Amino acid sequence: MGTTKITNNIRTLRFHADEMTQQALADKTEVTRQTIIAVEQGKYSPSLELAFKIAEVFDVPLEEVFQYGSDA
Amino acid sequence: MNMTYKERTIWFTLISVIMIFGNYFFYAYKILLDSDEPNNSFLLGIAIPALILFIVIQVGTQIILAIFNRKQATDERDRLIDLKASSTAYTILVIGVTLGVYGAFASSQFESPLFVAHHFAFSFILAETGRYITQIWHYRRGF
Numbered sequence: 001m002g003t004t005k006i007t008n009n010i011r012t013l014r015f016h017a018d019e020m021t022q023q024a025l026a027d028k029t030e031v032t033r034q035t036i037i038a039v040e041q042g043k044y045s046p047s048l049e050l051a052f053k054i055a056e057v058f059d060v061p062l063e064e065v066f067q068y069g070s071d072a
Numbered sequence: 073m074n075m076t077y078k079e080r081t082i083w084f085t086l087i088s089v090i091m092i093f094g095n096y097f098f099y100a101y102k103i104l105l106d107s108d109e110p111n112n113s114f115l116l117g118i119a120i121p122a123l124i125l126f127i128v129i130q131v132g133t134q135i136i137l138a139i140f141n142r143k144q145a146t147d148e149r150d151r152l153i154d155l156k157a158s159s160t161a162y163t164i165l166v167i168g169v170t171l172g173v174y175g176a177f178a179s180s181q182f183e184s185p186l187f188v189a190h191h192f193a194f195s196f197i198l199a200e201t202g203r204y205i206t207q208i209w210h211y212r213r214g215f
Contacts, residue, residue, distance in 0.1 A: 031147040034076045034211075038149060043214025047148050 007067045010040045013058045029053040077137065077144045079211045084133040086204040088126060093197045096122040097190070104187050112186060153210045161203035168195020 014020040022040070026033040029050060038044035039054075046054070055062045075083075100115055146154075172191050175182040182188055 031149070032076050032144050034074060034079075035147050035149045037074065038214050041214070044149055050148060 005042070005069055006045050007042060007069060008039065008065055009067075010036075010054065010065065013060065013065060017058055025054070025057060028057045075211070076150070077141050078146060078150055079208070080137055080141065081134070082204050082207050082211075084137070085130065086201065086208065088129045088133070089197065089201055089204070092122050092126045092129070097194050097197070100190055101194075104184070104190060105181070115186065153207050156210060157203040157206040160206040161199040164202045165195055165199040168192065168198060171195075 014025060022036045023033045026036045031050060035044065039046050051062060051066055055065045058065065096118060099118065103115060172188065172195065175191065
């Protein structure tokens with residue numbers, strides 16, 4: 001059985017959103033900055049709700065923020 | 073180190089639990105195991121100050137942390153880590169209680185109500201320590 005991994009483009013999207021800070025993104029999505037850091041580094045897979053909130057902040061579809069891959 | 077308000081609180085609680093209750097149980101078990109008739113009032117005499125000291129340190133650190141840090145509401149990751157840590161604490165507590173029940177039948181030490189009380193209190197403190205360590209582990213290493 002292969003392992004699955006969720007990757008994301010949050011760092012790139014923040015860069016294109018006028019260098020939005022992690023704190024600003026955290027405030028907009030109502031989580032702590034440490035949670036944003038953990039998501040960005042792939043250490044924490046966010047809930048569906050948080051994933052949608054992040055996509056909404058950048059005004060892009062969910063799949064543009066998160067990608068699901070399997071290295072089976 | 074990049075830490076949330078909650079993680080800082082957990083670190084302070086863990087350190088104070090280990091320092092205060094670690095010391096208390098070290099001396100308490102020494103007394104309980106070494107003497108045939110342990111002095112109940114002496115044990116109570118060190119248990120109450122240990123408990124008061126723990127409460128004072130907890131209140132003090134909470135005040136200091138609140139002054140020097142922006143208090144943050146907990147989010148979904150905090151709640152998930154709490155759940156994982158509760159599972160660890162529960163497992164440790166169940167092991168402690170099972171050993172206590174087994175000890176009541178198999179060990180003469182458990183004839184003393186004071187020893188039984190200390191065994192369960194120690195299991196509880198160990199379970200809480202396990203909870204804090206699990207929380208810190210997940211905050212540092214991620215999920």
